Amino acid sequence: MKREDIFVELVSGEKRRIRLLLPEHIKAGEKLPVLYMFDGQNLFEKEESYGGVTWGVQEALEALLERKNAVPMAVVGIDNAKGQRLDEYGPWPFTVENHSSAGEGDRFAKHFIEKILPFLEKEYPLKTEREY
Numbered sequence: 001m002k003r004e005d006i007f008v009e010l011v012s013g014e015k016r017r018i019r020l021l022l023p024e025h026i027k028a029g030e031k032l033p034v035l036y037m038f039d040g041q042n043l044f045e046k047e048e049s050y051g052g053v054t055w056g057v058q059e060a061l062e063a064l065l066e067r068k069n070a071v072p073m074a075v076v077g078i079d080n081a082k083g084q085r086l087d088e089y090g091p092w093p094f095t096v097e098n099h100s101s102a103g104e105g106d107r108f109a110k111h112f113i114e115k116i117l118p119f120l121e122k123e124y125p126l127k128t129e130r131e132y
Contacts, residue, residue, distance in 0.1 A: 001058060003044065008119060011111040014081075018116075019043060020124065021058055021075040031125050033073040033132040038089065040077025074126055078116070 002024055007015045019040045026032065042049040043057040057075055064070035081088045088108045090101025121128050 001062060003058075006123075008078075008116055011107060011115075016081075017041070017079045018120070019077040019079070021061070021077075022124070023072040023074075026125055031127045033071060034126045035073060035075045037075065037077040038080060039085075040079040043075070043077040074124065076120060076126075078112070 001021055004020045004022065006018050006020070008018055010016050017040065021044070023032065037043060037057070039050070042053075042055050044054060046052050046054040049055075057077070061070060061073070061075065065072065084102075086099060086101040087104050089105050090103045091105040092101075093103035094101050120126060126132075
């Protein structure tokens with residue numbers, strides 16, 4: 001599998017890293033099922049992950065593919081907003097103990113669906129149907 005990083009602009013104007021994992025060889029015209037994941041900095045490299053622990057996504061997918069328990073697919077991981085992570089992901093404002101959110105999840109989701117997904121689907125061979 002091969003890795004690629006790109007940067008996209010968010011609604012705030014901030015540039016954010018998107019980490020892609022793609023099969024090494026893709027046939028001309030082939031479109032891939034895709035798994036979208038958040039907290040992208042945790043997916044692949046322990047050096048960049050929160051707390052120095054990776055989720056091992058590439059290793060898990062490669063093991064599943066080797067056992068023929070998965071189909072070749074793309075994995076797309078968008079990094080979180082670090083200190084504003086809960087603001088960006090939270091669906092409504094809340095405060096619980098020492099954690100709080102401004103509840104901007106709807107704004108982030110709308111931008112992701114309307115801007116980032118179409119860009120990715122245009123630039124990469126990703127299936128766009130909901131089941132993929």
